Amino acid sequence: MTEMRNHNEEKAIGEGVGxxxxxxxxxxxxxxxxxxxxxxxxxxxxxxxxxIGRQ
Amino acid sequence: MVQQKTSGVKTIIKRNGAKVPFDSNKIRNAILKANVHTPGEKMSEDKLDEITLLVVAVYDQAGITPTVEQVQDTVEEKLIEFDLPQTAKAYILYRAEHQKMREMDANLMKIYENLTFRPSADVDLKRENANIDADTAMGTMLKYGSEGAKAFYDEYVIPREIAEAHQNGDIHIHDKDFYALTETCCQINLLKLFHNGFSTGHGYLREPNDIRSYSALACIAIQANQNEMHGGQSIPNFDYCMAPGVAKSYRKLYFKALTQYLQLHENLSHEDAQALVAAIRQDLGSDITLSGSEAYGKELVKYLPVHQQEGGYQTIYAQTVEDAHRYACETAWDETDSATYQAMEALVHNLNTMNSRAGAQVPFSSLNYGTDTSEEARMVIRNLLLATEAGLGDGETPIFPVQIFKVKEGVNYNPGDPNYDLFKLAIRVSAKRLFPNFSFLDAPFNLQYYKPGDYDSEVAYMGCRTRVMGNTYDPSREVTCGRGNLSFTSINLPRLGIEARGDIKKFYELLDDRIDLVIEQLLHRFKIQCSKKVYNYPFLMGQGVWIDSEKLGRDDTVAEVLKHGTLSIGFIGLAETLKVLTGKHHGESAESQKLGLEIIGHMRKRMDDESEKTRLNWSLLATPAEGLSGRFVSIDAKKYGKIPGVTDREYYTNSFHVPVYYPISAYRKIQLEAPYHALTNAGHISYVEMDGDACKNLDAFESVIRCMKEAGIGYGSVNHPVDRDPVCGYNGIIGEVCPRCGRRAGESVSREKLDELRKKYPNVPQYHCDC
Structure with missing residues (x-):
């Protein structure tokens, strides 16, 4: 997974969050x-x- | 007793393969039980022993260890040999009965195994209802109970042909797990409940005295009642119910501010200022209201200077009194308004978080409002809408309560109407948060009950769509409060269409048979419901929530008061039914629409006739069909194969809706669906799917609502995408990439970036831990 890199960076948030x-x-x-x-x-x-809007 | 003659048979093999000690008395008892039920073949003790010994002897001689099944076969043979046909028959039935029970146990155990060891992502059964988290301990426990109850009712309570009609998908008995326990829902009048306080069954609560406790107790009442019923709970008159709380808060805050002003301005001690205000309240009364403050001020200006002079107290000038009054009014208004906002915010938070049913879910709550034009009620409505707009803690869209804005000409629909501003606000909030939905009191079938200013005459909607108003049992009580649905069962309409093979006459015959069956079933359930006592419902009946229950004693049955409730027949898949009967659904052909209205009109007439006949409230429901949407069609697809436009999707279309996949303008959809609202007196809802960000197109949103109203829709709402990124707090439409922080689902964002975003957007969530 490419996100693994982010995970190891100190202050990244949201890994795996949809x-x-x-x-x-x-x-x-x-x-x-x-x-x-x-x-x-x-x-x-x-x-x-x-x-929407029929006129 | 069989003499324990030395027998070669020492063990027997059970069905599970286990070897257990052999006991011939078990054989004797089984024969005895069968014989007891056949009076014509009375068997002597000796005869019993004799047959038992002969059965055992078979295996003694063969020198084998028998299985339970073999022994039972031998018993049957011996009974027939001895010319005891009746006893043999009873014995065979007894075997079959136990066989069935074992199968039931095995099926149930299989279900329990799935519930226990497989995640809900894999098991559709665990996602039957999206608002219950069946992955939690309590959610699973609830499902055990639910599945066990269904198995029990099928075998022992529900008449065979009805249970089979449910199992094979002819009909669907909703909330079958509660079959013998309670009713669906109730419209709770909090005004009545709060009067003189109430008890939840776990403690007594006195009559509330400010808006915060009004809203807190509203949640508690919903929660308490939810635990005694299987459906949702609705407050039909939320604005009317909360208004006295606002009035009480305002009064308290006015006198508090008046005390403060006089204390400071007149340099009084706090005690003296309090004593002075106490004297004012004693002589002038405390009846100051948001809209009547001016009159009170005038009285006060006349009174206070004279009171001071006559009593020989320190002089207070009229101008000072005027200033004090104005200050107190303004301060009290501001503080009441902010207390009301906090109360409504807390209510929304509570209804999204408080536990119900052992923690498996939150209460299914609905709040109806919009028609009380008092200043107090207006403050409630405005703040509830604003709190909903703001969202939960991190700006999430609240899932509960379902909110229903009651639209009424002359009250809130047109410019100049007293609550028109609130109607506009409701549209703005719904465009952002999907709630409120809109109900229309001017629809003829709702308007016929409407009396201006009388909330009990205003139709309200519960939970997903249920509506209760007409009352055949007691026409003098055609009211909303204290009533609800008793139970409902839906008919698989498309199946009738399939089986009629294009023959409309045949279709109606089948439909009438099915309606007869459901009537029988609903009456069967009703009879069980009627056998309950007040003590079975300590809150619903014990606290007088249900209409007239306050007249009953603890040990009285609820049979009579339940008759104010409704028995409803529902249906799903009108579109598929029309498709199979005519080749086109009602969106595609005017002929089909005509037939659709005839079919649903016929069903309604059957309900009206039944009401006339039984003096009970039979009504027709446009079934919400969450769990049901997939159940009927999957059975039918297996049974009849994939029929294009009928059984070839995973769901049957909701009630009378034009199919979701069919491209159609909002206007036409509304025109086509509106006439069905008039026919489905147990409840209905129509949706329009709106493209794009609804918040940026409030005019279009409003035009849809107005179109619904003019078309005679009873209850409707606009669906539009509401997405949220929990990482950066963005709320709106999210495609693949979050427009605020730029991440894709599952990707992370750097903390620096979030800090940067937070400067611009205060609703970016805070992260307190490094994780």
Whole structure:
């Protein structure tokens, strides 16, 4: 891993830390998608954006 | 007893392969038990002994060590030889029953093994509900209980055909692990609960006296009730409930500031200043409010100089009193406002961190607000929104409480409405934090109950979407407070479509059969729920949270008061159903939309008819389907194969939604989904997925909310990406690379760089240890 180098440098922070991605399912928010079940992950992956502004 | 004749059989081989000492009495007891159930074939003691000895003799002669199964086969043979067919039959049934129990045990043990030794990343079962961390000790313990309970109910409680309908994916009994225990959810009226204090079951809390204790007790009430129900907890009137706390804080802080001013300005001792203010409160009363401070000031200016003169005390001029009053008002306003902010901040923090259900999760909490236009309530709403906007400790987006802003014309929807500013603020906060969601009291099916200023007539939404309002059981009590859903069960709609093979008439026949089955099931569960006593719910019923429960004694049953709750049938996958019936879902074809409305309209009518018939509250739910979205489709894909547009994805589409993968404008999506809101009286929600950074496009955000309102949506919200880098604290959209610190997921950033960033962005987290 190339990050090993950073790890050994004295003052680097964040090695192995991912981003939090907060999404809404069934009305609730969920802090990260790690705890989502497989079906919900697939559903979230498939979501497309809706165009706004129709005039 | 069988005489212990010297027998050659010393040991027997158990099913697990272990050799254990042979005991012929076990054979005798098993035969006796079977015979007891067959009155027509009463067996004498001697006969029992005789058969037992003959069974043993078989193995004596053969000189082998028998297995349990072999011995049981021999018993069956001997019973038939002796012409005891009924006893033989009972014995065979007894064997089959035990066989089944062993299988159940084996299945359950397999589940327990997975729960115990495999991480949730590998086991979907452990991620059934994203808000429960099943990797922790208490989360696992909760899952043991849950899985054990389900196995028990399937075998011993739920009627066979219903249990099978659940297992094979015809229907889904939600919260089945709580089948015989409690109800789903409740809308808690804190005003009623706080009045004269309450007990959590672990201690008594007196009526709170300032906004901080109001908000702290709100959390405690939610937590206490959550532990007695299997669904979420909602405060339907949060603004109304907190307003008295603000009023009490303001009053206290006003008199405190007045005391300080008089003490300093008039050079009084602290004791004298206190005595003076005590006299004011005695003579003028303490009834100063945020909006009524001016009137109180006028009274005070008239009163105090005269009081001083008549009492022979030190002279205080009218101008001084005016100044003192103004100072006290301003100081009290500022301090109350900041106390309210802190109270709301603490509430949001608490609801994201406090334990529920043995620490496996935080309470599922929902707060509805937006319609109380009093100054006190406005202060609450504004500060709750601001605290939500600010986020948690390091600026994280709060996951709880679910917040619902109640939109109402004349109250907060248009410029000039008293809470219009708060509606605008709600949009700004939701664009950043995903909450609040928006509910629409002007939707005709909500408006019909609405009485201005009466929170009990305002529809509220709970947890994921549940709604309770109409009341067939008692039409004089069509209110929100103290009511909730009792239980709900969902129908696998796409399967009915598949089995109908394009025949709409057949589809409706199947649907009606399925509805009949679910009605039977919900009534079965309801009967069990009705057998409970008040002492089974020390908080929900014991503290009068549920409607009318305050009229019951500790040992009374809850049967009557439960009838105010709802029994709901839900559905998922309307889109897939339409696809299989017509080839197109409702986003693709107007014909399909028409059929979709007919189907859901039919389901609603069945609920209305059932309400009429039973005088219970049957309602139709647009099922949230978190755990369910994948369960039905995986069973169906195995059973019917991959049908394009139907079973070829990992999920069935949420309730009546247009499929998430289907490109459609927000406007059209809203127009298509709105009519289903009117039909699903047990609850519903519609989403719009918004592209880009919503914070930078508040007008577009607001236009979506207004479009929902005008279309007759009951409850909706806008989804947009909210990402956060926990290392540098950036909050917004993150693609591959964090726009603030430039790292990719998993990469590190130098401390110097973070220190540099912190100068510019104060929300960069602090790191206290070198790690």
């Amino acid at each position: 981003f939090e991605r907060i999404r809404r399912i069934t009305g609730y928010l969920v802090g990260t998608t790690d705890r989502w079940n497989n079906a919900k992950r697939a559903e979230e992956h498939d979501r497309v954006k809706h165009t």
